[in-house]
Amino acid sequence: MPRCPTGRNRMDMRSIPDDPALPALEALRSDRFGAAFPDLGLDEGSFELRLCGYTPGNRATIEAHGGDRHFAVKAYAKDPSAEALLYRALANAGLAGSSGVRVPRLLGWNRDLRLIVISWLAGRPVEQLIAEGEGRRAGTLAAAFLRKAASLSVTLGPRFDPGELLFDVGKWVGRLVATEPILGQAADNVVRRLLGAQPRDRHSRLVHGTLYARHILDLGDGPGVIDWQRFCQGPLELDAGTFLATVWRLGLRDDRLTNEVARAEEAFRSETRTLLNEQSLAWYQATTLLRHASKLFRPTEAERLLSREERAFALAEARGLVEEAGRLAGAIT
Numbered sequence: 001m002p003r004c005p006t007g008r009n010r011m012d013m014r015s016i017p018d019d020p021a022l023p024a025l026e027a028l029r030s031d032r033f034g035a036a037f038p039d040l041g042l043d044e045g046s047f048e049l050r051l052c053g054y055t056p057g058n059r060a061t062i063e064a065h066g067g068d069r070h071f072a073v074k075a076y077a078k079d080p081s082a083e084a085l086l087y088r089a090l091a092n093a094g095l096a097g098s099s100g101v102r103v104p105r106l107l108g109w110n111r112d113l114r115l116i117v118i119s120w121l122a123g124r125p126v127e128q129l130i131a132e133g134e135g136r137r138a139g140t141l142a143a144a145f146l147r148k149a150a151s152l153s154v155t156l157g158p159r160f161d162p163g164e165l166l167f168d169v170g171k172w173v174g175r176l177v178a179t180e181p182i183l184g185q186a187a188d189n190v191v192r193r194l195l196g197a198q199p200r201d202r203h204s205r206l207v208h209g210t211l212y213a214r215h216i217l218d219l220g221d222g223p224g225v226i227d228w229q230r231f232c233q234g235p236l237e238l239d240a241g242t243f244l245a246t247v248w249r250l251g252l253r254d255d256r257l258t259n260e261v262a263r264a265e266e267a268f269r270s271e272t273r274t275l276l277n278e279q280s281l282a283w284y285q286a287t288t289l290l291r292h293a294s295k296l297f298r299p300t301e302a303e304r305l306l307s308r309e310e311r312a313f314a315l316a317e318a319r320g321l322v323e324e325a326g327r328l329a330g331a332i333t
């Protein structure tokens with residue numbers, strides 16, 4: 001989406017959705033946002049706003065850029081205080097500096113408006129690195145983050161339960177069985193196999209929870225890791241498996257990327273080997289792949305698959321995801 005030019009208005013709201021579930025959006029339209037965050041200097045010149053992510057009724061992310069001020073406004077339907085406190089804790093742990101492994105800095109937070117404001121980290125996401133032939137670097141950046149995460153002692157967040165994750169995946173797969181019986185059955189077989197092989201992770205620590213390739217940015221001298229909404233206390237293998245699954249999917253979607261994906265995976269594995277349990281890693285990877293497959297056929301997604309070609313493409317992708325999940329699950333002893 002192109003940046004919106006700003007006119008005499010300080011902020012051009014044309015790209016910002018009107019969503020009553022997200023009070024921050026209405027506040028941005030009125031003076032309430034500026035009044036709530038006087039330190040952001042909203043009255044000192046114009047801002048360009050860009051909608052970067054939007055899940056209707058749930059959340060929206062907006063980039064705001066004006067002069068040397070650059071930040072993200074994250075608007076939620078539910079109170080984002082936990083996420084705000086996490087950014088603060090990570091800053092206290094030394095992760096909001098200007099070098100090395102970094103996360104955004106918390107610039108402001110308002111419980112009533114259900115929003116947080118965080119600093120903007122400018123860099124290419126890992127998926128772009130892979131598309132541009134820098135797979136090894138992509139893997140190295142993700143590994144640097146994991147190694148840093150392993151050294152932290154931040155105890156915020158709910159305890160992660162792999163059984164709950166698998167239960168959710170099972171529900172999604174149930175829907176898949178209803179819409180695509182053959183594929184659904186294959187996915188269900190993998191779920192059963194995973195059910196009997198649940199990892200008994202020894203260590204729980206702070207994990208990101210959704211370490212997708214797009215949430216890791218190349219900041220030059222280290223990775224920037226964004227979108228901590230789903231953070232929890234869990235095993236490192238959850239983040240590692242999520243990362244490997246999303247990276248593998250890039251190659252499935254575009255076979256020109258297969259080699260770069262392999263380089264990313266190789267670098268990531270060799271630089272994290274001593275931290276991870278292989279069996280547990282395979283379990284989380286397989287579970288994430290199944291999750292991606294069944295999500296393709298959620299009612300909201302299915303509506304988007306308008307043409308026969310789009311549907312055939314999604315089906316082929318889901319088959320590839322389920323097959324790989326089955327291969328990984330089959331190797332767990």
Ligand SMILES: Nc1ncnc2c1ncn2[C@@H]1O[C@H](COP(=O)(O)OP(=O)(O)OP(=O)(O)O)[C@@H](O)[C@H]1O
Pocket residue numbers: 052053054055059060061072104118119120121122214215226227
């Ligand atoms: N602090 C930040 N620094 C740099 N880029 C950011 C930042 N916050 C968000 N972005 C950009 O906006 C996109 C969406 O942000 P985010 O992932 O936090 O929201 P989301 O609602 O979870 O979106 P999605 O569902 O696409 O993951 C990111 O993929 C990234 O490109």
Ligand SMILES: [Mg+2]
Pocket residue numbers: 053215227
């Ligand atoms: Mg996100």
